Amino acid sequence: MSEVNFENLLSTGAHFGHVTRKWHPAYEPFILMERNGVHIINLEETLSGLNKAQNFLSKVVKSNGEVLFVGTKKQAKDIVQQEADRCGMFYVVERWLGGTLTNFSTIKKSIKRLQMLEKEGSSIYQDLTKKEIQMLNRERVKLADQHRGIKDMRKVPDVLVVVDANFESTAVQEALRLEIPVIAIVDSNTDPTLVSHVIPANDDSIRTIQLILSALTDTILSAQVKDVDKQNDKEKEISKLNDKTELKKTDDEALLDNKESNEDSNDSAKDKNIEDDKNPNDEPESKK
Numbered sequence: 001m002s003e004v005n006f007e008n009l010l011s012t013g014a015h016f017g018h019v020t021r022k023w024h025p026a027y028e029p030f031i032l033m034e035r036n037g038v039h040i041i042n043l044e045e046t047l048s049g050l051n052k053a054q055n056f057l058s059k060v061v062k063s064n065g066e067v068l069f070v071g072t073k074k075q076a077k078d079i080v081q082q083e084a085d086r087c088g089m090f091y092v093v094e095r096w097l098g099g100t101l102t103n104f105s106t107i108k109k110s111i112k113r114l115q116m117l118e119k120e121g122s123s124i125y126q127d128l129t130k131k132e133i134q135m136l137n138r139e140r141v142k143l144a145d146q147h148r149g150i151k152d153m154r155k156v157p158d159v160l161v162v163v164d165a166n167f168e169s170t171a172v173q174e175a176l177r178l179e180i181p182v183i184a185i186v187d188s189n190t191d192p193t194l195v196s197h198v199i200p201a202n203d204d205s206i207r208t209i210q211l212i213l214s215a216l217t218d219t220i221l222s223a224q225v226k227d228v229d230k231q232n233d234k235e236k237e238i239s240k241l242n243d244k245t246e247l248k249k250t251d252d253e254a255l256l257d258n259k260e261s262n263e264d265s266n267d268s269a270k271d272k273n274i275e276d277d278k279n280p281n282d283e284p285e286s287k288k
Contacts, residue, residue: 004050004215006043012207015041017188027188030200039188041200049199050212053183054219056197057159060181061223065158068150069213070171072096075206076163083213084149087220090157091149092171101156101174111151114143159183161216164203166190185212 009015017023017031017039032042060067069091071080077093084091092100100107116124117140125133160175162168165184172194175182183197185208192198202208 004047004211006047008211009043009046009201009208012202012211013205014046014201014208014211015043016202016205017041022189024189024191026191026193027186027200030186030192030198031188041188041202046199046201049197050215053197053199054216056181057161057183057216057219058223060159061220062226066090066153066155067159067161067220068092068153068157069161070096070168071163071209073164073167075204076209079206079210079213080163081149083217087217087224089220090153093149094145096168096171097146098170099174100150100171101178101180104156107147107150110143111147111153114140114147114151117143156180161213162195163209163213164190165192165195167203183216185209 015032017027019037020034020039023031023039027039030042030045032040034040057067067087067089069080069084069089071077071091072093072095080091081093097107117136125136128136156178157180160171160180160182162171162182162184165172165182165186166189168184172182172184176194181196182194183199184195185199185201185203186192186195187201187203192200199212201212
């Protein structure tokens, strides 16, 4: 797991906020000082926020929760897709479609339509003109772009990981409405009270985004591995219990067989004694 420390954050420029005239007053607890008209973010708060976010994310993943990474700004697109693919989670790197969370039933219909268009030999292409087929192909490409990263998402996610909560304000508002926790990299121009788990840092620096998202992804992977190990241990315990049950069952059957064998031998001995008592060669004394 990548370890994020003060020096790493400092070297990526995570401490640089926006110019002072663009700041949000609610961001004051995370500001260390002002230098040359720019707010300097307190990196101790960044480390604290990141640790809390990692602990929360680990609990969600261990309980089989799903994570949605959101980053549609130019600096974040490639990093978000790369890190989401690395841990097998969902992502949105194109334009956030309004209602992706709050109107997910409609999004599912759109995804179903895309899957139908992508299916080879689909009946939808039968008896169509060349122009109609071209229109369907354009629709397929458009839907594939819009739903890239969430095509396999069956339900709303359990947590959002957002790069720049101000830029992705629509996604944050939808998550708030559905009471979905949000982990976000928040810069000095953003209201941090809208985010449940704040990571105060420079959200315009590619290196900062890479460092923080990589740490969060490593947390997810670590939790997934522990979950698999726990499941394997559970299966081993069940297997051992089954083996013990089978062994006990075998011992009980053996004891039962021995008991039946002893009873059969005792019955045979009794029958033999009875036959000896009734031997025909022994005549009654009165006949003699």
